[in-house]
Amino acid sequence: MLRLFVRLVRRPLLPAVRLWRRNIQLRVVAATLLISLSVVLALGFVVIAQVSKGLLDAKEEAAQSQAAGGFAVAQEKANTPATVDGPDATDNKVGRDASTWMNSLVKQLASGGQTAFEVAALGAGTGEQSQPGAQGVRGARASGNVDPTASVPISLRRAVNHATGTFKTFSEIRYTSGADKKEPEPALVVGKRLTDINGDPYDLYYLFPLTQEEESLNLIKVTIVTAGLFVVVLLCGIAWLVVRQVVTPVRMAAGIAERLSAGRLQERMKVTGEDDIARLGEAFNKMAQNLQSKIQQLEELSRMQRRFVSDVSHELRTPLTTVRMAADVIHDARVDFDPVTARSAELLAGQLDRFESLLADLLEISRFDAGAAALEAEPIDLREVVRRVIDGAEPLAEHKGTRIRVLGDSQPVIAEADSRRVERVLRNLVVNAVEHGEGRDVVVRLASAGGAVAVAVRDYGVGLKPGEATRVFNRFWRADPARARTTGGTGLGLSIAVEDARLHGGWLQAWGEPGGGSQFRLTLPRTADEPLRGSPIPLEPEDSRANRARAAADAAASDTGAERPAADAGDRSSIPPRSPVAGAQSVPADPTALPGNGARVVARPAEQAQQEDRADGR
Numbered sequence: 001m002l003r004l005f006v007r008l009v010r011r012p013l014l015p016a017v018r019l020w021r022r023n024i025q026l027r028v029v030a031a032t033l034l035i036s037l038s039v040v041l042a043l044g045f046v047v048i049a050q051v052s053k054g055l056l057d058a059k060e061e062a063a064q065s066q067a068a069g070g071f072a073v074a075q076e077k078a079n080t081p082a083t084v085d086g087p088d089a090t091d092n093k094v095g096r097d098a099s100t101w102m103n104s105l106v107k108q109l110a111s112g113g114q115t116a117f118e119v120a121a122l123g124a125g126t127g128e129q130s131q132p133g134a135q136g137v138r139g140a141r142a143s144g145n146v147d148p149t150a151s152v153p154i155s156l157r158r159a160v161n162h163a164t165g166t167f168k169t170f171s172e173i174r175y176t177s178g179a180d181k182k183e184p185e186p187a188l189v190v191g192k193r194l195t196d197i198n199g200d201p202y203d204l205y206y207l208f209p210l211t212q213e214e215e216s217l218n219l220i221k222v223t224i225v226t227a228g229l230f231v232v233v234l235l236c237g238i239a240w241l242v243v244r245q246v247v248t249p250v251r252m253a254a255g256i257a258e259r260l261s262a263g264r265l266q267e268r269m270k271v272t273g274e275d276d277i278a279r280l281g282e283a284f285n286k287m288a289q290n291l292q293s294k295i296q297q298l299e300e301l302s303r304m305q306r307r308f309v310s311d312v313s314h315e316l317r318t319p320l321t322t323v324r325m326a327a328d329v330i331h332d333a334r335v336d337f338d339p340v341t342a343r344s345a346e347l348l349a350g351q352l353d354r355f356e357s358l359l360a361d362l363l364e365i366s367r368f369d370a371g372a373a374a375l376e377a378e379p380i381d382l383r384e385v386v387r388r389v390i391d392g393a394e395p396l397a398e399h400k401g402t403r404i405r406v407l408g409d410s411q412p413v414i415a416e417a418d419s420r421r422v423e424r425v426l427r428n429l430v431v432n433a434v435e436h437g438e439g440r441d442v443v444v445r446l447a448s449a450g451g452a453v454a455v456a457v458r459d460y461g462v463g464l465k466p467g468e469a470t471r472v473f474n475r476f477w478r479a480d481p482a483r484a485r486t487t488g489g490t491g492l493g494l495s496i497a498v499e500d501a502r503l504h505g506g507w508l509q510a511w512g513e514p515g516g517g518s519q520f521r522l523t524l525p526r527t528a529d530e531p532l533r534g535s536p537i538p539l540e541p542e543d544s545r546a547n548r549a550r551a552a553a554d555a556a557a558s559d560t561g562a563e564r565p566a567a568d569a570g571d572r573s574s575i576p577p578r579s580p581v582a583g584a585q586s587v588p589a590d591p592t593a594l595p596g597n598g599a600r601v602v603a604r605p606a607e608q609a610q611q612e613d614r615a616d617g618r
Helices: 002-022 024-078 098-111 154-162 211-261 276-332 339-369 382-400 419-436 493-503 545-558 606-615
Strands: 118-123 166-173 185-195 201-209 378-381 404-407 414-417 442-449 452-459 507-512 518-525
Touching (some): 024 166, 154 201, 211 276, 276 339, 382 414, 382 452, 414 419, 493 507
Antiparallel strands (some): 442 452, 452 518, 507 518
């Protein structure tokens, strides 16, 4: 269920992920967007914090100055000596009790604010709200319908009641209920302990609304956000334009390179200007021109070579036929010649046979080079092909003292293949194994698994030196140039075999170790045009030195103390058992996509080689 959920979640995201991976312009713009957004956010927070701090500091400084002046005026009025009736009787103590004087003081102090601040007075005490019906100075009073007890925080009242000096804090101005009741608004509250006309203490508070500062800060925030978004969009647009100027020529070059690789060698980049991109386009066009010229030269040379090989092969057939007829007459009459002439007639007939084989191989190679080789695939049983090959190689095997063994032929091994070409490949492998096997057994193994069939030919002869497994399929290549060809080979057999395997969509690979023999493996798809994903037979045989050393180490590690007979390291003539993977399921894809590639040659140490040579009696 978890895998199903992950698959369902990932499926809609696959197009976006694919676009993200393939579009460098999108990645650059997205990175620019994230980085610029981060920078703008950080810068916005810093600017807003600095502006907010500046506004509040300025407000506090102005509020403290205003409140200090109001506190001085209030205390001065409380300390004014009593006078008799006069025009300023409202400011005198005569005929005024403390409550009336306090109301007059609050109204007088608030009248100078012009809505810039409000004034509230509270009776001295612990900060609790006055009881209903309280008279005199203990009654709470304020200007502008302000609720003094709700607007002045208790913490500030307690600080003013228990200490001297001026105190301030941030709070909210709350208004009393009514038809024109206002909503609470933030404010700075400044308070101080004073004395009234009777010398009794009371608390006077100035409430400075912060509405204007809040509006200014909101305006600044909106401006910063708008400018930040504009800057981010502008940076993304600039990044998109800049990257587009660089990516567009690169995309054009990539598209033209793909078309060049597809064979359209006339494609060129459009070059405008004299900048670095233009120089890149000119260099790319020059490279494509030189590449096209070289490819055309190579194609022409290849055509000439193929035509030459084909023409020579065809032209040589007529004189070869005449020479062949004359040689047959001489060969039939060799009994009447002296021994030297008779031997010469036999050598002539043998070399003419080899000459004819060479011409046939050259014609076949020319067909492969020209792409004219045709595959006539049909369902065949590889066991029948192997039997025909072994029957044809028996005379040579008897002459060499070699025994050919077949493993894995108990079940049909069916594949869609060209019987003639497969037989030619296997004949070449078996004959080479007999010729280089030094009289030891040759093992032919068949296997089928999944969508592949395989035939492996194993010998225990001279083997292959390091690096020879990849060169053994080259034309006219010989591991030992001084070694004589006893079978009259042309040196083109393995090259033709590789082409036959490729024509089937299969693999022909080699493995070998010096003095330990070699193994050639032909792997074909069970169905024509089906891609190969693996081979049912391992390329390195189970009886190789490396595998035997690993098996010995595993046996020694798991040995419980019982004595086991030591295996003869030099006995290379023993027949290995049938591969346990012959009936196994499909194996992972073989990394050797080309014949011969990936074949591993195990080098034999000098001391081990001497020990094995002594074990063989050499």
